[in-house]
Amino acid sequence: MSEHIFSVPLAADRDGFIDRECPSEDCLFVFKVHTDDWEDLFRDEEVLCPQCRHNAPAKNWHTQGQIRHAEEEAKNYMEKELHKMLKGFADDFNRRQPRNSFITMSMKVSGGSYRSYTLPALAIEAFELSIKCAECGARFAVIGSAFFCPCCGHSSAERMFDSSLEKTRAKIDNLEGFRIALEESGQKNDAANICRSLVESCLIDLVGALQRLCEQLYLRIPEAKPAPFNAFQRLTQSSELWRTVFGEGYEKWLGSDFDYLKLYYQRRHLLAHSEGIVDQQYIERSGDKAYRVGQRIVVTPSDVSHMRDLILKIATQLRKQCAGHR
Numbered sequence: 001m002s003e004h005i006f007s008v009p010l011a012a013d014r015d016g017f018i019d020r021e022c023p024s025e026d027c028l029f030v031f032k033v034h035t036d037d038w039e040d041l042f043r044d045e046e047v048l049c050p051q052c053r054h055n056a057p058a059k060n061w062h063t064q065g066q067i068r069h070a071e072e073e074a075k076n077y078m079e080k081e082l083h084k085m086l087k088g089f090a091d092d093f094n095r096r097q098p099r100n101s102f103i104t105m106s107m108k109v110s111g112g113s114y115r116s117y118t119l120p121a122l123a124i125e126a127f128e129l130s131i132k133c134a135e136c137g138a139r140f141a142v143i144g145s146a147f148f149c150p151c152c153g154h155s156s157a158e159r160m161f162d163s164s165l166e167k168t169r170a171k172i173d174n175l176e177g178f179r180i181a182l183e184e185s186g187q188k189n190d191a192a193n194i195c196r197s198l199v200e201s202c203l204i205d206l207v208g209a210l211q212r213l214c215e216q217l218y219l220r221i222p223e224a225k226p227a228p229f230n231a232f233q234r235l236t237q238s239s240e241l242w243r244t245v246f247g248e249g250y251e252k253w254l255g256s257d258f259d260y261l262k263l264y265y266q267r268r269h270l271l272a273h274s275e276g277i278v279d280q281q282y283i284e285r286s287g288d289k290a291y292r293v294g295q296r297i298v299v300t301p302s303d304v305s306h307m308r309d310l311i312l313k314i315a316t317q318l319r320k321q322c323a324g325h326r
């Protein structure tokens with residue numbers, strides 16, 4: 001048996017990117033990689049998924065579309081080869097007929113309009129969000145968010161922070177759209193529950209985003225003493241830690257708005273630990289006069305936008321201070 005190898009080229013999109021897909025069955029995240037970087041920077045033995053960080057050799061990252069296309073092209077190639085073989089066989093048979101025999105037989109092989117070339121797999125249209133890794137320089141593009149560089153696995157704390165903030169903005173901006181779509185399809189109860197839950201989840205997202213950014217930035221300061229576990233989830237303690245490094249903290253950066261931020265953090269604590277039901281500890285810690293024990297807190301889209309503004313103010317200061325500190 002002989003082996004035939006043929007290859008199917010991958011066409012790049014208008015921005016020069018080719019399509020890739022995470023081979024992990026749970027993920028199958030589709031992203032794009034710049035053709036030149038795929039050739040020059042990526043390693044054969046390991047590529048990483050920007051969404052789940054699954055790793056696998058470079059040959060495993062074809063998209064479902066590319067695989068289907070390659071199968072079609074392989075079928076065309078095989079049919080062409082088979083046709084060539086049958087035609088050769090018929091010619092041979094016809095040549096071998098004795099000239100002086102009483103009966104002559106001939107064989108004809110028809111058909112065979114097979115392409116003699118292989119079509120490249122076309123790329124899906126270009127994505128809006130393209131990223132250049134700050135660590136290795138690889139260029140890649142995604143829809144939504146990328147948590148890791150597919151080439152070196154670097155995770156940018158600052159990019160993740162930006163993308164978390166962007167996610168909370170998108171949740172609030174699209175809230176009415178979700179509500180209307182669900183209500184129109186007769187799901188009024190689901191609409192109310194999903195929309196409330198989306199707004200509340202923003203508080204958790206924002207606290208998580210700032211916590212991770214702080215943890216990463218703090219690690220970059222060589223003389224800083226190690227931060228206690230989850231310290232950056234608590235506002236007063238985080239501010240204290242930054243004050244020891246920069247000589248100033250959230251009180252200075254936010255002024256009287258710091259009290260608002262503390263309130264949002266306390267509300268987030270209730271959502272995460274007691275389904276949003278107000279307890280005595282919340283009243284004591286927050287000083288919130290709007291609620292009594294046993295009530296459930298209400299989070300509004302404008303609370304989320306305000307909290308996002310305050311978080312962003314802190315992040316901007318932290319970035320400035322850290323840049324100046326180097």
Ligand SMILES: [Zn+2]
Nearest residue numbers: 022027049052
């Ligand atoms: Zn993945």
Ligand SMILES: [Zn+2]
Nearest residue numbers: 133136149152
């Ligand atoms: Zn990288």
